[in-house]
Amino acid sequence: MSTLTVTTWSLEQTxxxxxxxxxxPEGDVRVVRAEVPSPEFSRFLYASVGxxxxxxxxxxxxxxxxxxxxxxxxxxxxxxxDRGTPAGYVELDPADDGVVEIAYFGLIPAxxxxxxxxxxxxxxxxxxxxxxxxxxxxxQTKRVWLHTCSKDGEHAMDNYLRRGFRLFDTKVExxxxxxxxxxxxxxxxx
Numbered sequence: 001m002s003t004l005t006v007t008t009w010s011l012e013q014t015x016x017x018x019x020x021x022x023x024x025p026e027g028d029v030r031v032v033r034a035e036v037p038s039p040e041f042s043r044f045l046y047a048s049v050g051x052x053x054x055x056x057x058x059x060x061x062x063x064x065x066x067x068x069x070x071x072x073x074x075x076x077x078x079x080x081x082d083r084g085t086p087a088g089y090v091e092l093d094p095a096d097d098g099v100v101e102i103a104y105f106g107l108i109p110a111x112x113x114x115x116x117x118x119x120x121x122x123x124x125x126x127x128x129x130x131x132x133x134x135x136x137x138x139x140q141t142k143r144v145w146l147h148t149c150s151k152d153g154e155h156a157m158d159n160y161l162r163r164g165f166r167l168f169d170t171k172v173e174x175x176x177x178x179x180x181x182x183x184x185x186x187x188x189x190x
Contacts, residue, residue, distance in 0.1 A: 011165035012145040016129040018164040022118030039066030049106040087111035090124030098139035102146035
């Protein structure tokens, strides 16, 4: 099996004052929380956003694994809707110590380049900072972090930096070059 060299950058904010919000895009774009944990919907978002940029780590998850993960206190999925159609998402995953990871963030390919990404990242990061307000028992957020890699979209890193995230770690590793099936096996964009 062939491999590919992947650079992974980890970025963080250590205060809500670090967040630099993007302007909301024109038109009917809203960001809403998917309040009912749904393995089907979360897998759809994961595969639809990551299908062309080689997101593979969750493709083998069973329904039960998705359900278990989504049911954890504080795990939230925020979805950008463009005129009611899912355009992308941001997934928050808190730890017990007040650290919240933006586990996944991105747009479905057809919605990229429309200024939705900066707005969605701003909104999702703000929700990471106020996560404990919605989840009694969670520690107040003291740090929000994420990672991006050389497989992600060409504008990802720039978007994170413009939103006020700072680089704190870089790793270069070889990974198996695994093809992704796109949103569902056998279906590829035309």
